[in-house]
Amino acid sequence: MIASARERSLPIRTPEGVLFSLPLAGPVTRGLAWLIDVCCITAACAALTQVIVHTVGLLSPSIGTALAVLLYSGVxxxxxxxxxxxxxxxxxGKRLLGLRVMDEExxxxxxxxxxxRNLLRAVDLLPGLYxxxxxxxxxxxxxxxxxxIAAGTVVVLLKGIEAPDLDQVLPRKYNSFRDTPHLAARLRQKVSPREASIALQLLLRRDELDDAARLRLCSLLAESFRRLVAFPEEATAGLTDEQYLRNVVDVCFRARDARDGQNPGGVGQ
Amino acid sequence: MIIDLQRFITEGRPLWSELQTLLERLEQDPAARMELEAARRFHRLYRRTASDLARVTTFTAEPELRAYLESLVARAYGEVHEVRGRRGRFRPFRFFAISFPRTVRRHAGALSLAIALTLLGCGFGMLALVLDPQAKEALIPFGNLQGDPARRVAEEEKSAEGPGLRAAEFSAQLASHNTRIAIFAVALGVTFSLGTMILLFWNGVILGAVALDYIRSGQTAFLAGWLLPHGSIEIPALLIAGQAGLLLGGALLGGGGAGARARLRRLGPDLVALLGGCAALLAWAALVEAFLSQVHEPALPYALKIVFGGVELIALILFLFASGRRAEG
Known part of the structure; x- marks a missing residue:
């Protein structure tokens, strides 16, 4: 059965019980990396051959050719x-495309x-074009x-990974939900990590969405959060769905009261 | 429960960055070693980051932070949990004089099978040529060997001279070509050894057919003088490549899944040792073939070439049989 894109990751459980997974590179990306490598090999061989022809080759053409043949094989x-x-x-090629060979464990x-794994490329290349x-x-x-398979290796995708900057979406502004701490606590209790994360991701990626899609997603998510905890009307009055989500995310991901940084014109207003 | 992500990141970031810096330093030099205190610090950072990853996974589903920590833990995991011995710097002499012959001996069964397949091919090639002399062209795919042996010998001896001007070039081409054949013999092991077995058998067929063709034409001395100097090393080298291919296939044949993976992991260094030694032997054989094998009587007596080839063969057998035994003990 063909492995689906979702299955293309290598799960590993450490002896400490921590589970992590490595995203695996598919044949197309790997093929492109190999093409780049072939270009590098060809260029290196051509350049070195020229050097040999114009140095050793001048003294002895036969030894020059012999060196060039050995060099080509070696490279x-x-x-x-x-x-x-x-x-x-x-x-x-792998470095340019963000790939890395790793042990399969x-x-x-x-x-x-x-x-x-490099020697067995002789068979992988058959009958041609990999x-x-x-x-x-x-x-x-x-x-x-x-x-x-023979060498026990995999090729993983390296992503440019950085820790998220929450200040980008959660500036420390006034959050009207925190005026009712017991309800804010209940919200934190009822929202699952997955739901909270979806809301956070929506806010982080809001600029990548077109307006209609963003409004619709905000509306759907805000509605589901409204069903979990009913905040008093004065806490929600005038809030758009997106502002509502910002307040929810702020409550979920910032345990401490953020009223130190209150801003009268903030999200809750 | 959802963790306070902002505080979590603020507190964790300095430690994650420190781990990242240590990893980058380690990754720049594959042979680098850490002092005990640095190793302890590295281990503490790894455990802390792994624990942070577990918290992120359990209490938030924040994908970017999780991916970031996963990448750190994945990189550090390999450094911390690797138990396969560090072999230190590569020492070519030790590799060739000790590791290679020991590995050949350790897998003597596979070498015996490679020899048997080649001998079987030799027998088949001879029999095929006896039963159907017209099959010579099919059995011997080299143009210069398809003609009448007596005529070739006469021509070679007529133009007999020392190593030609292009001997070095010819030697390099032979070494390159034979090394690729040897790699191919190993690589075909992934066909559950079937490809390697066919290659060994077919090499034997060609060898047997050529040998019989020259013997029947009364050119035994020429044949031995031409083949032995380089063949006494080249043919065993290809048999060793076949041995590696058979081992690879054998590891795959014993059933798939985790068992096969474990067998392949154990076998990997042995395959590399066999092929590395094989490449060194082929380089020597190519030199001999270019500078000695192609020189015939009267420039060089066949008896001398035959003795040279015989000495090489005995030396190789002794080397493979005895070298590195003290290290084994």
């Missing part, structure tokens, strides 16, 4: 091995794994080509 076979070992699982990549490897990668649950 084409050793490129992936040398870079993946030196750059911790990355070639230039999340452990450190061993030299033998790097060598083996067809065997591409098919294996497409059908494999862990998006592994044959070399990866």
């Amino acid at each position: 084409s076979i050793g490129y992936g091995m040398a870079l993946e070992w030196r750059l911790r699982g990355q070639t230039l 999340g452990l450190k990549l061993q030299p033998s794994q790097v060598v083996l 067809l065997v490897g591409g098919a294996a990668c497409f059908f494999s649950r862990r998006a592994q080509r044959l070399g990866d």
Whole structure:
């Protein structure tokens, strides 16, 4: 069965009981990285061959050609091995596309794994254009080509990951919900982490949505939160659905009272 | 319960950043080692970040923060929990003189099978040529070997001279070509060894057919003088590559899933040792083939070439049989 995009991640449970998952790269991204690598190998070989022809080749054409042949073999076979070992699982193509080779159990990549996965490329490339490897990668649950399966490696996607900046969506302004602390506490109790996170994500990504979609999503979410806890009318009067959500998110993700930073013109007004 | 995310981030960020900096430093040098105190600090940071990840996962579903912490924990996890021994710097001499022959001996069964398959192919090639002499072109896919052996020998001996000007180039091409064949023999192991077995058998067929063709033409001395100097190293090297391919296939054959993965993890370093040694042998064989094998009588007596090839073969057998035994003990 074809692994769906959702299944393309590698779950790992640490001995401490913490579960994390690594997003796996699919055949298309990996193919593009390989194309970049092929260009690098070709360029490196061409440049080095020119150097040899214009140095050793002048003294002895035969030895110059011999060196060029050895160099081409060495670079084409050793490129992936040398870079993946030196750059911790990355070639230039993988680095450009944000991919990294990793051990399939999340452990450190061993030299033998790097060598083996690169050697077995000989079969993955068959009968041409990476067809065997591409098919294996497409059908494999862990998006592994044959070399990866034999070496026990996976290729993961590295994302530019940074901790979210909550001040971007939750400026410390007056929140009318906090005027009724018992209701705010009940809201925190009743809202599930998943619901709170959906609301937070909506606020973080509000500018990526068109107006109609944003208003509709805000309306839907605000309505579901209104059903959980009924705040007094003076706390909700004049609040748009989006403002309502901001107050909910503020209550959920900021435990301490934010009235230190009250702003009369803030979200709750 | 939902955690106070703002406070959580404010308190955790300095520790996460410290862990990130340590990870980047480690990742820049794969052979780097930490002092005991630094390792303790690293472990504390890892445990704290893992614990933060568990809290984020349990008490919020905030995906960006979770992804950030997951990436940190994933990177640190590999450093903390890796138990496979660090092998230190690569030492070529130790690798070739100790690791390689020991690995060959450790998997002697697979080598025996590779030899048996090649001998079977030899027998088949000879038999096929006896039963159907017309099949020579199909059995021997090299143009320069398809003609009459006696005529070739006469031509070679007529133009006999020392190593040609292009010997170095020829040697490099041979080394490159044979190394690729050896890699292919190993890589075909992923076909549950079927591809490797076919390759070994087919190499044997060609070898048997060529040998019989030259022997029947009365050119045994030329054949031995031409093949032995490089073949005594090249053929065993390809058999060792076949041995690696058979081992790879064997690991896959024993059933899939976690069992196969564990077997492959154990086998990986051995496959690399076999192929590394094989590449070194092939480089030597290519030099000999370019500079010695192609030089014939009267420039170089066949007897001398045969003795040279025989000495090489005995030395190789002794090396594979005995080298590194003291280290084993």
